[in-house]
Amino acid sequence: MSQAAEDRADLELFLDEARRFVHNRLQPAVSRHETLISSPLLADITREAANLGLLPLPGQEAGYGLWEQPEQAANTVFSLAFLKLTASINAGVAFSWHRYALAVAVARHASLSISSEPLAISLQPGGHYGLARGALARWIANQPGKDDQHQLADWLDWRNHRCSLLAPETWTQVILPVWENDTVNWQLCTRDQLICEAAAPQHGLNELALFPINVGAKDSLTVPSPANEYPAILAADALALASIASGINQHGSALAQQYASIRCQGGTLIRQHPAVQQMLSDITQAQWQTDTLLQSQTAPVTKLQLAQALMIRQQAHIHLSHSANQVMQVHGGIGYMQDCGPEKLLRDQNTLRMIAGGLRDIPLFINAWQETLL
Secondary structure (H helix, E strand, O other): OOHHHHHHHHHHHHHHHHHHHHHHHHHHHOOOOOOOOOHHHHHHHHHHHHHOOOOOOOOOOOOOOOOOOOOOHHHHHHHHHHHHHHHOOOHHHHHHHHHHHHHHHHHHHHOOOOOOOOOOEEEOOOOOOOOOHHHHHHHHOOOOOOOHHHHHHHHOOOOOOOEEEEEOOOOOEEEEEEEEOOEEEEEEEEHHHEEEOOOOOOOOOOOOEEEEEEEOOOOOEEEEOOOOHHHHHHHHHHHHHHHHHHHHHHHHHHHHHHHHOOOEEOOEEHHHOHHHHHHHHHHHHHHHHHHHHHHOOOOOHHHOOHHHHHHHHHHHHHHHHHHHHHHHHHHHHHHHOOOOOHHHHHHHHHHHHHHHHOOOHHHHHHHHHHHHHO
16 A cells, blocks of 8 residues: 555544544534533533544644644645534534644744643734735735835734634633734733733624733733744635635535425425525535635645635635525525524624635735736
Protein backbone atom coordinates (compact mmCIF):
# COMPACT_ATOMS: atom_id res chain seq x y z
CA MET A 1 0.00 0.00 0.00
CA SER A 2 1.32 3.46 -0.90
CA GLN A 3 2.02 6.08 1.78
CA ALA A 4 -0.88 8.20 0.48
CA ALA A 5 -3.24 5.22 0.74
CA GLU A 6 -2.03 4.48 4.26
CA ASP A 7 -2.55 8.12 5.27
CA ARG A 8 -6.06 8.03 3.79
CA ALA A 9 -6.86 4.82 5.68
CA ASP A 10 -5.62 6.36 8.94
CA LEU A 11 -7.70 9.47 8.25
CA GLU A 12 -10.85 7.40 7.71
CA LEU A 13 -10.27 5.52 10.97
CA PHE A 14 -9.89 8.78 12.86
CA LEU A 15 -13.03 10.19 11.23
CA ASP A 16 -14.93 7.02 12.16
CA GLU A 17 -13.91 7.62 15.78
CA ALA A 18 -15.13 11.21 15.47
CA ARG A 19 -18.48 10.08 14.02
CA ARG A 20 -19.06 7.66 16.87
CA PHE A 21 -18.24 10.32 19.44
CA VAL A 22 -20.45 13.11 18.07
CA HIS A 23 -23.38 10.79 17.46
CA ASN A 24 -23.15 8.88 20.73
CA ARG A 25 -22.08 11.71 23.05
CA LEU A 26 -22.88 15.09 21.52
CA GLN A 27 -26.14 14.35 19.71
CA PRO A 28 -28.11 13.24 22.80
CA ALA A 29 -27.05 16.45 24.57
CA VAL A 30 -28.44 18.72 21.82
CA SER A 31 -31.30 16.61 20.47
CA ARG A 32 -33.93 19.24 21.38
CA HIS A 33 -33.49 22.27 19.16
CA GLU A 34 -35.17 24.64 21.59
CA THR A 35 -32.98 23.64 24.58
CA LEU A 36 -29.44 24.99 24.79
CA ILE A 37 -26.59 22.80 26.02
CA SER A 38 -25.39 23.87 29.48
CA SER A 39 -21.87 25.20 30.01
CA PRO A 40 -20.84 22.37 32.41
CA LEU A 41 -22.08 19.71 29.98
CA LEU A 42 -20.32 21.38 27.05
CA ALA A 43 -17.10 21.49 29.09
CA ASP A 44 -17.42 17.79 29.96
CA ILE A 45 -18.02 16.77 26.33
CA THR A 46 -15.13 18.97 25.18
CA ARG A 47 -12.81 17.35 27.72
CA GLU A 48 -13.88 13.89 26.53
CA ALA A 49 -13.23 14.88 22.89
CA ALA A 50 -9.77 16.13 23.87
CA ASN A 51 -8.99 12.91 25.75
CA LEU A 52 -9.87 10.97 22.58
CA GLY A 53 -7.43 13.13 20.61
CA LEU A 54 -10.11 14.87 18.56
CA LEU A 55 -9.32 18.26 20.14
CA PRO A 56 -6.00 19.66 21.39
CA LEU A 57 -5.03 19.78 25.04
CA PRO A 58 -3.05 22.88 26.08
CA GLY A 59 0.31 22.12 27.63
CA GLN A 60 0.64 18.76 25.91
CA GLU A 61 2.47 17.73 22.77
CA ALA A 62 0.46 18.22 19.60
CA GLY A 63 -1.50 15.18 18.45
CA TYR A 64 -3.56 14.74 15.29
CA GLY A 65 -6.79 16.46 16.33
CA LEU A 66 -8.45 19.65 15.17
CA TRP A 67 -5.84 22.10 13.73
CA GLU A 68 -3.01 20.32 15.61
CA GLN A 69 -0.72 19.60 12.64
CA PRO A 70 -0.64 22.76 10.48
CA GLU A 71 2.23 21.37 8.39
CA GLN A 72 0.27 18.24 7.42
CA ALA A 73 -2.24 18.26 4.55
CA ALA A 74 -4.15 15.33 6.09
CA ASN A 75 -4.85 17.44 9.18
CA THR A 76 -6.52 20.12 7.05
CA VAL A 77 -8.75 17.45 5.52
CA PHE A 78 -9.57 16.00 8.94
CA SER A 79 -10.22 19.40 10.54
CA LEU A 80 -12.68 20.51 7.87
CA ALA A 81 -14.44 17.13 7.85
CA PHE A 82 -14.63 17.05 11.66
CA LEU A 83 -16.11 20.56 11.82
CA LYS A 84 -18.73 19.69 9.21
CA LEU A 85 -19.57 16.50 11.09
CA THR A 86 -19.91 18.34 14.41
CA ALA A 87 -21.94 21.16 12.86
CA SER A 88 -24.37 18.63 11.38
CA ILE A 89 -25.21 17.95 15.04
CA ASN A 90 -24.77 21.45 16.49
CA ALA A 91 -23.15 24.47 14.83
CA GLY A 92 -22.53 26.38 18.06
CA VAL A 93 -20.44 23.56 19.50
CA ALA A 94 -18.53 23.23 16.21
CA PHE A 95 -17.76 26.96 16.18
CA SER A 96 -16.56 26.96 19.81
CA TRP A 97 -14.32 23.92 19.18
CA HIS A 98 -12.89 25.50 16.04
CA ARG A 99 -11.92 28.82 17.63
CA TYR A 100 -10.61 27.00 20.73
CA ALA A 101 -8.43 24.65 18.67
CA LEU A 102 -7.16 27.49 16.49
CA ALA A 103 -6.23 29.44 19.63
CA VAL A 104 -4.31 26.46 21.01
CA ALA A 105 -2.45 26.10 17.69
CA VAL A 106 -1.44 29.78 17.72
CA ALA A 107 -0.43 29.58 21.39
CA ARG A 108 1.80 26.56 20.73
CA HIS A 109 3.48 28.20 17.77
CA ALA A 110 4.01 31.45 19.68
CA SER A 111 5.01 29.71 22.95
CA LEU A 112 2.16 31.32 24.89
CA SER A 113 1.16 29.88 28.26
CA ILE A 114 -2.60 29.33 28.29
CA SER A 115 -5.22 27.79 30.56
CA SER A 116 -5.63 24.01 30.54
CA GLU A 117 -9.39 24.20 31.16
CA PRO A 118 -11.57 23.13 28.19
CA LEU A 119 -12.79 26.09 26.12
CA ALA A 120 -11.12 28.59 28.45
CA ILE A 121 -9.17 30.04 25.52
CA SER A 122 -10.57 31.47 22.28
CA LEU A 123 -9.25 33.33 19.26
CA GLN A 124 -10.53 36.47 17.58
CA PRO A 125 -8.81 36.18 14.18
CA GLY A 126 -9.84 39.53 12.66
CA GLY A 127 -10.26 43.16 13.58
CA HIS A 128 -13.22 45.10 14.90
CA TYR A 129 -14.99 45.15 11.53
CA GLY A 130 -14.84 43.11 8.33
CA LEU A 131 -11.49 42.39 6.71
CA ALA A 132 -9.94 45.87 6.54
CA ARG A 133 -11.34 46.13 3.03
CA GLY A 134 -8.53 46.12 0.46
CA ALA A 135 -5.78 47.15 2.88
CA LEU A 136 -5.28 43.62 4.19
CA ALA A 137 -4.99 42.13 0.70
CA ARG A 138 -2.40 44.68 -0.42
CA TRP A 139 -0.37 44.26 2.78
CA ILE A 140 -0.30 40.46 2.39
CA ALA A 141 0.88 40.94 -1.21
CA ASN A 142 3.63 43.33 -0.01
CA GLN A 143 2.03 46.14 -2.00
CA PRO A 144 0.57 48.43 0.70
CA GLY A 145 -0.97 51.69 -0.43
CA LYS A 146 -0.43 55.10 1.08
CA ASP A 147 -3.08 54.77 3.78
CA ASP A 148 -3.23 50.98 4.16
CA GLN A 149 -1.04 50.73 7.24
CA HIS A 150 -3.14 53.38 8.98
CA GLN A 151 -6.27 51.40 8.14
CA LEU A 152 -4.74 48.15 9.39
CA ALA A 153 -3.61 49.86 12.60
CA ASP A 154 -7.17 51.12 13.11
CA TRP A 155 -8.65 47.71 12.21
CA LEU A 156 -6.56 45.99 14.91
CA ASP A 157 -6.78 48.77 17.50
CA TRP A 158 -8.34 47.14 20.56
CA ARG A 159 -7.97 50.11 22.88
CA ASN A 160 -10.11 52.50 20.88
CA HIS A 161 -12.47 50.01 19.22
CA ARG A 162 -14.55 47.08 20.33
CA CYS A 163 -14.81 43.73 18.63
CA SER A 164 -17.50 41.12 19.17
CA LEU A 165 -16.16 37.91 20.66
CA LEU A 166 -18.46 34.92 20.17
CA ALA A 167 -17.44 32.27 22.70
CA PRO A 168 -18.71 30.05 25.52
CA GLU A 169 -19.64 32.00 28.65
CA THR A 170 -16.82 30.35 30.60
CA TRP A 171 -13.89 31.74 28.54
CA THR A 172 -11.05 33.28 30.55
CA GLN A 173 -8.45 34.10 27.86
CA VAL A 174 -8.47 35.30 24.29
CA ILE A 175 -5.77 35.73 21.66
CA LEU A 176 -6.11 38.89 19.56
CA PRO A 177 -4.18 40.08 16.50
CA VAL A 178 -2.61 43.51 17.08
CA TRP A 179 -0.76 45.90 14.76
CA GLU A 180 2.72 46.75 15.99
CA ASN A 181 5.83 47.87 14.08
CA ASP A 182 3.96 47.71 10.76
CA THR A 183 3.05 44.05 11.15
CA VAL A 184 0.62 41.72 12.94
CA ASN A 185 1.50 40.33 16.36
CA TRP A 186 -0.50 38.13 18.73
CA GLN A 187 -1.73 39.47 22.06
CA LEU A 188 -2.82 37.11 24.83
CA CYS A 189 -5.35 38.75 27.16
CA THR A 190 -7.00 37.44 30.27
CA ARG A 191 -10.59 38.39 30.91
CA ASP A 192 -9.68 40.84 33.66
CA GLN A 193 -7.40 42.71 31.23
CA LEU A 194 -10.34 43.46 28.95
CA ILE A 195 -13.33 45.73 29.12
CA CYS A 196 -16.12 43.29 28.38
CA GLU A 197 -19.58 42.21 29.38
CA ALA A 198 -22.05 39.81 27.85
CA ALA A 199 -24.37 41.42 25.31
CA ALA A 200 -27.96 40.54 24.49
CA PRO A 201 -28.38 37.14 22.80
CA GLN A 202 -27.30 37.20 19.18
CA HIS A 203 -29.35 36.20 16.15
CA GLY A 204 -27.96 32.67 15.97
CA LEU A 205 -25.44 30.28 17.53
CA ASN A 206 -27.27 30.69 20.83
CA GLU A 207 -25.12 28.07 22.54
CA LEU A 208 -22.47 30.81 22.71
CA ALA A 209 -22.45 34.27 24.27
CA LEU A 210 -21.59 37.54 22.54
CA PHE A 211 -19.03 39.76 24.27
CA PRO A 212 -18.15 43.24 22.98
CA ILE A 213 -14.55 43.61 24.16
CA ASN A 214 -11.66 46.02 24.06
CA VAL A 215 -8.33 46.10 25.81
CA GLY A 216 -8.17 48.03 29.08
CA ALA A 217 -5.24 49.83 30.65
CA LYS A 218 -3.53 46.71 32.02
CA ASP A 219 -0.58 45.29 30.13
CA SER A 220 -0.91 41.94 28.39
CA LEU A 221 1.56 39.69 26.61
CA THR A 222 2.29 40.43 22.94
CA VAL A 223 4.44 38.20 20.75
CA PRO A 224 5.43 38.40 17.05
CA SER A 225 3.49 36.40 14.51
CA PRO A 226 5.85 34.34 12.30
CA ALA A 227 5.99 35.27 8.61
CA ASN A 228 2.88 34.26 6.64
CA GLU A 229 1.20 32.78 9.75
CA TYR A 230 -1.53 35.40 10.02
CA PRO A 231 -2.92 35.00 6.46
CA ALA A 232 -2.89 31.21 6.96
CA ILE A 233 -4.86 31.53 10.19
CA LEU A 234 -7.43 33.73 8.46
CA ALA A 235 -7.65 31.20 5.63
CA ALA A 236 -8.18 28.31 8.04
CA ASP A 237 -10.90 30.31 9.79
CA ALA A 238 -12.65 31.09 6.50
CA LEU A 239 -12.64 27.44 5.43
CA ALA A 240 -13.80 26.37 8.88
CA LEU A 241 -16.80 28.71 8.72
CA ALA A 242 -17.71 27.30 5.31
CA SER A 243 -17.39 23.74 6.67
CA ILE A 244 -19.61 24.55 9.64
CA ALA A 245 -22.15 26.09 7.27
CA SER A 246 -22.02 22.90 5.21
CA GLY A 247 -22.77 20.86 8.33
CA ILE A 248 -25.76 23.07 9.10
CA ASN A 249 -27.07 22.42 5.60
CA GLN A 250 -26.58 18.69 5.99
CA HIS A 251 -28.70 18.83 9.13
CA GLY A 252 -31.36 20.89 7.34
CA SER A 253 -31.37 18.55 4.36
CA ALA A 254 -32.07 15.57 6.61
CA LEU A 255 -34.94 17.44 8.30
CA ALA A 256 -36.44 18.50 4.95
CA GLN A 257 -36.19 15.03 3.41
CA GLN A 258 -37.77 13.44 6.48
CA TYR A 259 -40.62 15.95 6.69
CA ALA A 260 -41.36 15.77 2.96
CA SER A 261 -41.67 11.99 3.31
CA ILE A 262 -44.37 12.11 6.01
CA ARG A 263 -46.34 15.32 5.35
CA CYS A 264 -49.36 14.89 3.10
CA GLN A 265 -51.26 17.59 1.25
CA GLY A 266 -54.18 16.95 -1.06
CA GLY A 267 -53.93 13.24 -0.39
CA THR A 268 -50.29 12.89 -1.53
CA LEU A 269 -46.91 13.28 0.10
CA ILE A 270 -45.54 16.78 -0.42
CA ARG A 271 -42.30 15.36 -1.82
CA GLN A 272 -44.34 14.36 -4.89
CA HIS A 273 -45.23 17.99 -5.62
CA PRO A 274 -42.94 19.65 -8.22
CA ALA A 275 -42.50 22.80 -6.10
CA VAL A 276 -41.21 20.77 -3.14
CA GLN A 277 -39.01 18.70 -5.45
CA GLN A 278 -37.43 21.94 -6.66
CA MET A 279 -36.73 22.99 -3.08
CA LEU A 280 -35.19 19.64 -2.20
CA SER A 281 -33.08 19.84 -5.34
CA ASP A 282 -31.79 23.30 -4.35
CA ILE A 283 -30.79 21.94 -0.94
CA THR A 284 -28.96 18.99 -2.48
CA GLN A 285 -27.16 21.17 -5.03
CA ALA A 286 -26.03 23.62 -2.33
CA GLN A 287 -24.51 20.70 -0.41
CA TRP A 288 -22.74 19.37 -3.49
CA GLN A 289 -21.40 22.77 -4.53
CA THR A 290 -20.02 23.54 -1.07
CA ASP A 291 -18.52 20.12 -0.49
CA THR A 292 -16.89 20.16 -3.93
CA LEU A 293 -15.26 23.50 -3.15
CA LEU A 294 -14.06 22.37 0.29
CA GLN A 295 -12.71 19.06 -0.97
CA SER A 296 -10.31 21.01 -3.18
CA GLN A 297 -8.56 22.28 -0.02
CA THR A 298 -5.97 19.61 0.69
CA ALA A 299 -2.94 21.80 1.43
CA PRO A 300 -1.42 22.14 4.90
CA VAL A 301 -2.71 25.10 6.89
CA THR A 302 0.66 26.81 6.47
CA LYS A 303 0.17 26.81 2.69
CA LEU A 304 -3.51 27.78 2.48
CA GLN A 305 -4.23 30.78 0.25
CA LEU A 306 -6.41 33.40 1.90
CA ALA A 307 -7.97 34.77 -1.29
CA GLN A 308 -9.00 31.29 -2.41
CA ALA A 309 -10.38 30.42 1.02
CA LEU A 310 -12.44 33.62 1.11
CA MET A 311 -13.86 33.01 -2.37
CA ILE A 312 -14.87 29.49 -1.32
CA ARG A 313 -16.48 30.87 1.81
CA GLN A 314 -18.42 33.55 -0.03
CA GLN A 315 -19.74 31.19 -2.68
CA ALA A 316 -20.67 28.61 -0.05
CA HIS A 317 -22.66 31.12 2.00
CA ILE A 318 -24.59 32.33 -1.04
CA HIS A 319 -25.83 28.83 -1.82
CA LEU A 320 -26.24 27.65 1.77
CA SER A 321 -28.23 30.69 2.91
CA HIS A 322 -30.66 30.08 0.04
CA SER A 323 -30.76 26.40 0.99
CA ALA A 324 -31.61 27.23 4.63
CA ASN A 325 -34.58 29.25 3.39
CA GLN A 326 -35.66 26.31 1.22
CA VAL A 327 -35.58 24.02 4.26
CA MET A 328 -37.95 26.47 5.96
CA GLN A 329 -40.22 26.52 2.91
CA VAL A 330 -40.45 22.72 2.80
CA HIS A 331 -41.68 22.73 6.40
CA GLY A 332 -44.15 25.57 5.88
CA GLY A 333 -45.47 27.28 9.00
CA ILE A 334 -44.25 24.55 11.36
CA GLY A 335 -40.67 25.41 10.39
CA TYR A 336 -40.92 28.58 12.49
CA MET A 337 -41.57 26.59 15.67
CA GLN A 338 -38.51 26.45 17.92
CA ASP A 339 -38.81 22.75 18.66
CA CYS A 340 -38.93 21.83 14.96
CA GLY A 341 -35.38 22.83 13.98
CA PRO A 342 -35.37 24.76 10.68
CA GLU A 343 -35.71 28.22 12.27
CA LYS A 344 -32.60 27.61 14.41
CA LEU A 345 -30.62 26.33 11.43
CA LEU A 346 -31.62 29.41 9.44
CA ARG A 347 -30.50 31.74 12.24
CA ASP A 348 -27.21 29.87 12.65
CA GLN A 349 -26.55 30.03 8.91
CA ASN A 350 -27.27 33.76 8.78
CA THR A 351 -25.00 34.43 11.76
CA LEU A 352 -22.09 32.52 10.21
CA ARG A 353 -22.43 34.50 7.02
CA MET A 354 -22.14 37.82 8.88
CA ILE A 355 -18.99 36.88 10.82
CA ALA A 356 -15.54 38.16 9.74
CA GLY A 357 -16.45 40.25 6.73
CA GLY A 358 -18.77 37.69 5.21
CA LEU A 359 -21.28 40.17 3.80
CA ARG A 360 -19.31 43.09 2.34
CA ASP A 361 -15.57 42.89 2.94
CA ILE A 362 -14.81 39.62 1.15
CA PRO A 363 -15.60 41.14 -2.29
CA LEU A 364 -13.45 44.17 -1.45
CA PHE A 365 -10.58 41.92 -0.37
CA ILE A 366 -10.87 39.81 -3.53
CA ASN A 367 -10.88 42.87 -5.77
CA ALA A 368 -7.79 44.32 -4.09
CA TRP A 369 -6.03 40.97 -4.24
CA GLN A 370 -6.79 40.71 -7.97
CA GLU A 371 -5.38 44.18 -8.54
CA THR A 372 -2.08 43.13 -6.94
CA LEU A 373 -1.75 40.46 -9.64
CA LEU A 374 -2.07 42.86 -12.56
